Amino acid sequence: MRKEKDISDDQLEHIIDALEDQQPVTDKETQDMAELLLHAGECCSSGMFDADSAWQSFKHKANNKRRRIYVAWSAVAAAILLLFVYRSVVYWTDDLLPLTLFTAVDGQNNIVLNYGNENTVIIVDSCIDLTSAKNDKHIKYSIQTPVGKNVHVLLPDSSMIQLNAKSSLTYQLSAVSGQRNVTLDGEGYFDVKRDTLHPFIIQTRGVKAKVLGTSFNIRNYEREQLHITLVKGSLALEDSSNSQKIMKPGEDAELLINGDLLIKETKVENSVLWTQGYFVFDNIPLSEMMAEIGRWYNLNIKATNKEVTTRHIHFRCHRSLSIDTIVDILNEVGYFKLERKDNTIFIK
Structure with missing residues (x-):
């Protein structure tokens, strides 16, 4: 999912024009370019930059104008685009792939x-x-x-x-x-x-x-x-x-x-107390608590909000409670949300 907005068309135009410019640049122009590239990098790291669009736009303009780009600026352009692509891949991968805390076991139940x-x-x-x-x-x-x-x-x-x-x-x-x-x-x-x-x-x-x-x-x-x-x-x-x-x-x-x-x-x-049939979680990370629950009820446990998994929990209940009851109780805590879909619980 995209964030609030992409880098603007004007900013993108400015970057490409500067990279295509045949004339030497002054110190002031170099400083302005550095600030612009820094801004673009920040957009990229926050998920606001669309690297695909930037690359297509760059190719389109280069073909239309048939202008020669200095080797130095070509290298800079390539490096920046690679940085955008790399950061975008890391960003999207981190955003889309949940952290697995426990994987349900198939087969042997004896x-x-x-x-x-x-x-x-x-x-x-x-x-x-x-x-x-x-x-x-x-x-x-x-x-x-x-x-x-x-x-x-x-x-x-x-x-x-x-x-x-x-x-x-x-x-x-x-x-x-x-x-x-x-x-x-x-x-x-x-x-x-x-x-x-x-x-x-x-x-x-x-x-x-x-x-x-x-x-x-x-x-x-x-x-x-x-x-x-x-x-x-x-x-x-x-x-x-x-x-x-x-x-x-x-x-x-x-x-x-x-x-x-x-x-x-x-x-x-x-x-x-586990030997007497209880879950007892006394100031332990949410990740460990949910792994224990997954181990007992044989559920996949995945976290889409990784930050909350490090928070420490105080919680006690009997193991005879249904998993849905436990999910409802834990959702009353307030700073995280558990959602069950079939054999998987997501921490949000």
Whole structure:
């Protein structure tokens, strides 16, 4: 969609006449030309300049007059027109293509357990109990949850894990040390069985958490900051540079962009209420909140107003609410608009 107005015909005529002029230009004329070109550039960057029209007009006049253009001014003209075209492409692309925050998933809608040397796959309805399974060093367990579902997992060592929607976890005893090795993508709440002889080690996005017996939450979704929240016990964290930090209950560790871990006090209940069926968004960007909603209801989330996606939100509701009800509630906030079309929610 075009903005308020294009550059005027007189201004366009002035630019083309100057570029076609065979006579040398004075310093004053050069300064005037620079100011005019600067104005044209501003028009272009704001979406007011029609590069197509300018080029067609330029060609038409050049053919009619059959006038020779100085090489220097030809280069300037070409550079300016290329700048107009480039800026117009960037402008229109940014304006027309929405930012995708979450993409709905087709197909698999079941919780999947994968284990054993033969990669046996079991489709699970609600929970996974592996306490009767053999805690064998040669068996690797893998669990995946789809969008819109979470699952309770009892590991062979009796540790309990609750996995949130669209998450995956692997568990295996080390063949050498006997330590319990876990990897996590997505979100999980852990209540780890204490065993001093077999430390519980979690690897997630370059961070290693060493556990003896403790309860904590890890959130590690794509495009979001990694957060580890300690409920009780203690955690020894190690980042990619092998720097170690000890967490205390009531603290949250956030992985910064530079790879460092920032530990600070937090409201623990806000991080774990999802295990009781709630959405809890406490001062987080709208982009993360809407991605979470998309993950639960399996909806495409797109933003046509990118500025509002960085605003921080305080919002809490039960996951049993319909998506239309949640959209209506959020639209009462006032500074953004959600619009649902079929399987897509647009942020405007």
